[in-house]
Amino acid sequence: MRNGNADDEIIRLASVSFHYEDKHVLDQVNLELFRGDFVGIVGPNGSGKSTLMKLILGLLTPTAGRILLFGQPQERFRDWSKVGYVAQQAAHGAGGFPATVREVVSSGLVGKLGLFRRLKPADREKVAAVVERVGLADKLDKRIGSLSGGQLQRVFIARALVADPELLILDEPTVGVDQESIEQFYELLRSLKDEHKMTMMIVSHDVGMMTQWVNKVACLQHTLHLHSKHEFEHHQEEILQVMYGDTVRVLAHHH
Numbered sequence: 001m002r003n004g005n006a007d008d009e010i011i012r013l014a015s016v017s018f019h020y021e022d023k024h025v026l027d028q029v030n031l032e033l034f035r036g037d038f039v040g041i042v043g044p045n046g047s048g049k050s051t052l053m054k055l056i057l058g059l060l061t062p063t064a065g066r067i068l069l070f071g072q073p074q075e076r077f078r079d080w081s082k083v084g085y086v087a088q089q090a091a092h093g094a095g096g097f098p099a100t101v102r103e104v105v106s107s108g109l110v111g112k113l114g115l116f117r118r119l120k121p122a123d124r125e126k127v128a129a130v131v132e133r134v135g136l137a138d139k140l141d142k143r144i145g146s147l148s149g150g151q152l153q154r155v156f157i158a159r160a161l162v163a164d165p166e167l168l169i170l171d172e173p174t175v176g177v178d179q180e181s182i183e184q185f186y187e188l189l190r191s192l193k194d195e196h197k198m199t200m201m202i203v204s205h206d207v208g209m210m211t212q213w214v215n216k217v218a219c220l221q222h223t224l225h226l227h228s229k230h231e232f233e234h235h236q237e238e239i240l241q242v243m244y245g246d247t248v249r250v251l252a253h254h255h
């Protein structure tokens, strides 16, 4: 599925395969994403979704095939401040350490500024503006331990956004977040995509909710099939049935 020109190509995976020492996980995965794409990644437990994200982020190296980021071979890509990543909430330790919202969001500038450079007034303003953007202006100097799950998730989004990424990768960002906050969260992502033409990849087990917001759906089960949202919605039952078998009813919302 092509819908952009080469300058707008943000991610390309060409025949990417990956196995852990004893476990074959991804098989000949091809994927092309363009500026402004919002792709949802769907697949059962253990199908390789987190592995795919780690490969794109350079945390793992493909066993075979190539990855290009912003048109450059990934092994030569250095511009990591263009890539924002929000890990699963569990990986953040659920806000257990005594930092403030301001401190956590400022830490998102470390990659861009270098570890020991002090924040300039412009950086501090940027941090405050991003925190306001995610609706937490009144929490700027609050400890993150005092926030709800939904608020905490927005802090981690703000940390990813403060360096102005062009690609945002989110791994199950809505786990443990209440329904109302989930809608606000997707509203925020949509406005980022519309205002900044940000490219986004999101893994979520809440297929019904996620697919309302994305424009493409990547179905992963060791191999990957990319569908337009329209195509996915038309064949949702069959696609989910093939991937998930009988658990499909739990996952798909029937509107």
Ligand SMILES: Nc1ncnc2c1ncn2[C@@H]1O[C@H](COP(=O)(O)OP(=O)(O)OP(=O)(O)O)[C@@H](O)[C@H]1O
Pocket (backbone or CB within 6 Å): 020, 021, 023, 025, 043, 044, 045, 046, 047, 048, 049, 050, 051, 052
């Ligand atoms: N470090 C590792 N060493 C060996 N096997 C691993 C490792 N990490 C993951 N696996 C295995 O690789 C497969 C894919 O894992 P991955 O975490 O990518 O799947 P996933 O689709 O993200 O799963 P989930 O939906 O449960 O988060 C699983 O079978 C998993 O057990």
